[in-house]
Amino acid sequence: MSTPAPLGKLRLGVNIDHVATVRNARGSAYPDPVRAAKLAEEAGADGITAHLREDRRHISDADIEALMEALTLPLNFEMAATDEMLAIALRHKPHAVCIVPERREERTTEGGLEVAREENRLAHFIAPLRDAGCRVSIFIAADAAQIEAAARIGAAVVELHTGAYCDAHAEGRLKERDAELERLREMSSFAHSLGLEVHAGHGLTYDTVSRVAAFPEVMELNIGHFLIGEAIFRGLVPAIEEMRRLMDEARA
Ligand code: PXP
Numbered sequence: 001m002s003t004p005a006p007l008g009k010l011r012l013g014v015n016i017d018h019v020a021t022v023r024n025a026r027g028s029a030y031p032d033p034v035r036a037a038k039l040a041e042e043a044g045a046d047g048i049t050a051h052l053r054e055d056r057r058h059i060s061d062a063d064i065e066a067l068m069e070a071l072t073l074p075l076n077f078e079m080a081a082t083d084e085m086l087a088i089a090l091r092h093k094p095h096a097v098c099i100v101p102e103r104r105e106e107r108t109t110e111g112g113l114e115v116a117r118e119e120n121r122l123a124h125f126i127a128p129l130r131d132a133g134c135r136v137s138i139f140i141a142a143d144a145a146q147i148e149a150a151a152r153i154g155a156a157v158v159e160l161h162t163g164a165y166c167d168a169h170a171e172g173r174l175k176e177r178d179a180e181l182e183r184l185r186e187m188s189s190f191a192h193s194l195g196l197e198v199h200a201g202h203g204l205t206y207d208t209v210s211r212v213a214a215f216p217e218v219m220e221l222n223i224g225h226f227l228i229g230e231a232i233f234r235g236l237v238p239a240i241e242e243m244r245r246l247m248d249e250a251r252a
Helices: 017-026 033-042 061-070 083-092 116-131 144-152 163-170 174-193 209-213 225-234 236-251
Strands: 011-015 047-051 075-079 096-099 135-140 157-161 197-201 218-223
Touching (some): 011 033, 011 225, 011 236, 033 061, 033 236, 061 075, 061 083, 075 083, 096 116, 116 135, 135 144, 144 157, 144 174, 157 174, 163 174, 174 197
Parallel strands (some): 011 218, 075 096, 096 135, 135 157, 197 218
């Protein structure tokens, strides 16, 4: 296992999937995810995240092509561990590939990818992505067995699922929220000690981001749904700028 990476600035990856959700609701050409990505860059995003789902319910193949062509920021391409997605990723060679679960049987109880039981298959699956120069990240629950498995298969990054923490906060289950937060804190530190770069995301809002942003081992947060929703009220650039400000404040 590799030595821990040095700690540093917390990056913000803006997930633009739900710009495409709104577009697809009407089958129109707008709003355009590429335009959103450009505005995200202006607002201080460090990367753009897009999930090409097997059912193409939001981002399309054409969106990925357009993003690869238009972006100056690195693209974090989220995908399921399928042969179809592997071929698409190898064609585009994005900066980063994040492997996420899509089907129920691929998930842990907390919703992250079930790596521990799929170690062999996933190790073979990510090898060509690593060879192609993509930074491979695995979206998992904050669970020691999953983190150890992610390290063993040769992932560079683990993205810890913050959904349970965010749901507990939103539903006022504060004891559970604090327990989830403590688990995220401990597991960020554990993953970092194994030489993995630590990211986090899912369900983060202005109310929940600061506590996670304060963990020194977390290097990147990927945030989408809340930001696209908030953009309806204050515009995309101010919505992202406020998230950036909260992250920087928590880090300081
Ligand atoms: N990280 C990963 C791996 C995800 O799959 C998602 C959701 O697509 C996010 C982060 C962002 O979650 P949200 O849209 O709830 O902010």
